[in-house]
Amino acid sequence: MDELRSDDMPRLTQLAHGGGCACKIPPGELDSLVSSLSGRHGAAVDPALELMVGLDGGGDDAAVVRLDGERAIVTTADFFTPVVDDPYDWGRIAAANALSDVYAMGGTPVTAVNLLGWPRDALPLDVAARVLSGGRDVAHSAGCHVAGGHSVDDPEPKYGMSVVGVVHPDRMLRLDAAAPGLPLTLTKPLGTGVLNACHKATGTVFPEAVETMAALNRDASRAAVERGIRSGTDVTGFGLLGHAYKIARAAEVTVVVDSSAVPCLAGAREAVADGFVSGGTRRNLDWITPFTDFGSASGEERLLLADAQTSGGLLLAGELPGHPVIGEVRPRGRHPLVVRGRRRARN
Numbered sequence: 001m002d003e004l005r006s007d008d009m010p011r012l013t014q015l016a017h018g019g020g021c022a023c024k025i026p027p028g029e030l031d032s033l034v035s036s037l038s039g040r041h042g043a044a045v046d047p048a049l050e051l052m053v054g055l056d057g058g059g060d061d062a063a064v065v066r067l068d069g070e071r072a073i074v075t076t077a078d079f080f081t082p083v084v085d086d087p088y089d090w091g092r093i094a095a096a097n098a099l100s101d102v103y104a105m106g107g108t109p110v111t112a113v114n115l116l117g118w119p120r121d122a123l124p125l126d127v128a129a130r131v132l133s134g135g136r137d138v139a140h141s142a143g144c145h146v147a148g149g150h151s152v153d154d155p156e157p158k159y160g161m162s163v164v165g166v167v168h169p170d171r172m173l174r175l176d177a178a179a180p181g182l183p184l185t186l187t188k189p190l191g192t193g194v195l196n197a198c199h200k201a202t203g204t205v206f207p208e209a210v211e212t213m214a215a216l217n218r219d220a221s222r223a224a225v226e227r228g229i230r231s232g233t234d235v236t237g238f239g240l241l242g243h244a245y246k247i248a249r250a251a252e253v254t255v256v257v258d259s260s261a262v263p264c265l266a267g268a269r270e271a272v273a274d275g276f277v278s279g280g281t282r283r284n285l286d287w288i289t290p291f292t293d294f295g296s297a298s299g300e301e302r303l304l305l306a307d308a309q310t311s312g313g314l315l316l317a318g319e320l321p322g323h324p325v326i327g328e329v330r331p332r333g334r335h336p337l338v339v340r341g342r343r344r345a346r347n
Ligand SMILES: Nc1ncnc2c1ncn2[C@@H]1O[C@H](COP(=O)(O)OP(=O)(O)OP(=O)(O)O)[C@@H](O)[C@H]1O
Pocket: 021, 030, 034, 037, 054, 055, 058, 059, 060, 061, 062, 063, 076, 078, 097, 101, 234, 235, 236, 237
């Protein structure tokens, strides 16, 4: 428990209507909103640099513009409400999540600025300082400067970062580059959404979930790029199946997820069974259900596969030693998404 906490200070998660990436605008609504920006008025006039990745196809993890044949700039922004009550941990998690979209493009973050919304009447500013120091420490561990920010008075606490990175233009991890025949790899276990919902409701701390969320996707991203992997994304608010669907849609393939191979945090299955399921997770499931062949997957399995993750792992079209293969990419079939159930033992 953080030393700044006093009995009359509200728990951070109680000041948030939703938590972390589970408070994102639902995927279908976001698609409509973002598509309203493209089309006839969607291109910059006389752009200074070539846009390599933008809003087409529902948008990738970050925007990319080419500087020259060897270098491109990656830009992204992410902020959300508290996922945990400890301000330093929340800061670490929010920063790892913001940096993750640069890693999800195969890039290296170079500089970040803080985005802070703070309820000045409800929470002392030294709590905000703890949040910012958690974010700074994680960004620094990533070799990324924290060199500014923007702060507003806000009834609901919010924190995140806008991050600029660099990437080689021919070595990016793009949604639309997933090719049939490739295995599918996931680099962090699922379950942060349901465990965060349990934490918010009961106050129970899940240290393994906190460390998973605060962990950088840097090493997995670097290793993937070195191995020649060129397609991937990070698994966040739309859940494993939502982000797998975004790959299937962008690359016009079918993504098969083998549910028995998907790693889960300790306690996650119990948390689903106990009903700690966020509205965001249920909306994810509603969104992907028409596109998915669920086979014999149970209701609880579906919820876990759609669980809104905060600062989740990379989902890669390719094999990465040390991380589980959880499915494969196939030519587009009847459904963009297929869930293979748990295999029954043969008699
Ligand atoms: N308000 C907005 N205006 C323009 N584009 C937006 C807006 N909100 C989201 N987008 C774009 O929509 C796409 C999907 O957004 P989403 O937040 O799901 O992606 P993401 O940044 O990879 O998410 P995460 O940080 O959870 O990994 C992205 O390309 C993002 O840039």
